[in-house]
Amino acid sequence: SAAPASSSAAAPACRDMAPAGIPTIDMSAPAGRAELSRQMVEAFAERGFFKAVNHGVPPRVSARLDAASAAFFARPAEEKQQAGPPDPLGYGSRSIGSHGDVGELEYLILHTDPDVVARKARAIDRDDPSRFSEAVNEYVQAVRHLACQILDLLGEGLGLRDPASISRLVTTTDSDSLVRINNYPPSATGDGGVKAASAVGFGEHSDPQILSVLRANDVDGLQVLLPDGRGEDAWVQVPADPAAFFINVGDLLQALTNGKLVSIRHRVMASTSKPRLSAIYFAAPALHESISALPETVTADAPRRYRPFTWAEYKKTMYTLRLSHNRLDLFKVVGEGGGDSEQVRVVQM
Numbered sequence: 001s002a003a004p005a006s007s008s009a010a011a012p013a014c015r016d017m018a019p020a021g022i023p024t025i026d027m028s029a030p031a032g033r034a035e036l037s038r039q040m041v042e043a044f045a046e047r048g049f050f051k052a053v054n055h056g057v058p059p060r061v062s063a064r065l066d067a068a069s070a071a072f073f074a075r076p077a078e079e080k081q082q083a084g085p086p087d088p089l090g091y092g093s094r095s096i097g098s099h100g101d102v103g104e105l106e107y108l109i110l111h112t113d114p115d116v117v118a119r120k121a122r123a124i125d126r127d128d129p130s131r132f133s134e135a136v137n138e139y140v141q142a143v144r145h146l147a148c149q150i151l152d153l154l155g156e157g158l159g160l161r162d163p164a165s166i167s168r169l170v171t172t173t174d175s176d177s178l179v180r181i182n183n184y185p186p187s188a189t190g191d192g193g194v195k196a197a198s199a200v201g202f203g204e205h206s207d208p209q210i211l212s213v214l215r216a217n218d219v220d221g222l223q224v225l226l227p228d229g230r231g232e233d234a235w236v237q238v239p240a241d242p243a244a245f246f247i248n249v250g251d252l253l254q255a256l257t258n259g260k261l262v263s264i265r266h267r268v269m270a271s272t273s274k275p276r277l278s279a280i281y282f283a284a285p286a287l288h289e290s291i292s293a294l295p296e297t298v299t300a301d302a303p304r305r306y307r308p309f310t311w312a313e314y315k316k317t318m319y320t321l322r323l324s325h326n327r328l329d330l331f332k333v334v335g336e337g338g339g340d341s342e343q344v345r346v347v348q349m
């Protein structure tokens with residue numbers, strides 16, 4: 001089916017933003033583990049994201065990735081193209097996906113398997129490939145650990161019989177997790193000013209995987225779409241904090257929790273005079289993994305919302321669609337009684 005146009009144009013401008021509603025969670029659990037997992041479930045159910053502080057990722061690990069990324073982006077354009085095109089992994093500039101989405105950025109998308117990183121690093125840092133691959137591998141290890149801690153806490157907060165069942169999807173050796181490094185150039189107009197606040201760095205979308213762990217430098221730009229309390233959604237600016245991680249629910253976690261946790265729509269607006277550098281770890285399962293609602297999340301009051309699907313199937317669908325598409329809707333079960341009924345109809349693409 002045809003992808004709908006981005007709804008960004010229709011969404012309210014930043015000046016109409018809802019009062020800041022950025023849940024912040026102290027990962028050192030000052031009030032105990034049970035309270036920490038309760039806070040996480042609440043933040044993910046109501047907002048789909050939170051800011052993690054005291055997260056345990058050493059600042060030098062992030063700084064090392066920043067330095068390696070900045071060194072790559074500073075190379076001449078012809079040299080960077082050697083690490084592209086994004087097929088869908090690799091170096092890309094402005095074009096996002098293969099359906100006409102564009103943004104004011106350049107990026108690297110890498111699979112997190114260390115062997116794959118090592119191979120790609122030969123085109124990224126030709127003088128010393130291991131300088132780049134080691135920085136990425138060390139970073140990935142640290143953020144995967146953080147992601148799994150969060151997923152275990154969620155498992156506990158959701159009252160799962162097997163609380164580690166979600167994090168196991170990510171720790172498997174054939175996990176399809178990715179890391180994406182984005183560089184948004186300063187949006188100077190040439191006359192000393194900056195572009196209008198409407199310049200899109202990375203258009204509106206939800207992340208397809210299980211969980212996204214985002215860190216950026218001190219440059220603002222990330223916005224999340226949140227209910228404004230008056231029955232509308234509004235874009236809320238997420239103030240930059242290089243010492244924190246911003247964690248968001250992906251489409252698969254929404255499906256696994258039968259819609260209890262919500263995959264948040266977000267975007268990046270490019271209107272600053274400094275480059276924004278960000279790195280996002282997308283925690284994903286293995287390609288063959290079947291995704292269906294965890295039994296504890298399916299009740300008489302909350303019947304099954306999505307039909308089971310594999311990550312490979314979901315990924316194939318997502319790559320045929322525009323960035324802004326509500327792709328999880330295509331897997332919705334329709335009909336009375338939810339998905340446990342033999343009579344269910346499934347929305348076809």
Ligand SMILES: C=C1C[C@]23C[C@@]1(O)CC[C@H]2[C@@]12CC[C@H](O)[C@@](C)(C(=O)O1)[C@H]2[C@@H]3C(=O)O
Pocket residue numbers: 088096097098099101109178180205206207208209282318319320321322323
């Ligand atoms: C337009 C697209 C880019 C994207 C693949 C897609 O067809 C739809 C999902 C997009 C997205 C958003 C989150 C991540 O940045 C990303 C790497 C992902 O897994 O899904 C991108 C994809 C991409 O840039 O290849």
Ligand SMILES: O=C(O)CCC(=O)C(=O)O
Pocket residue numbers: 180182202207214216222266267268278279280
């Ligand atoms: O670069 C950012 O800050 C966010 C980008 C993003 O949402 C993505 O790459 O999926």
Ligand SMILES: [Fe+2]
Pocket residue numbers: 205206207266
């Ligand atoms: Fe995203």
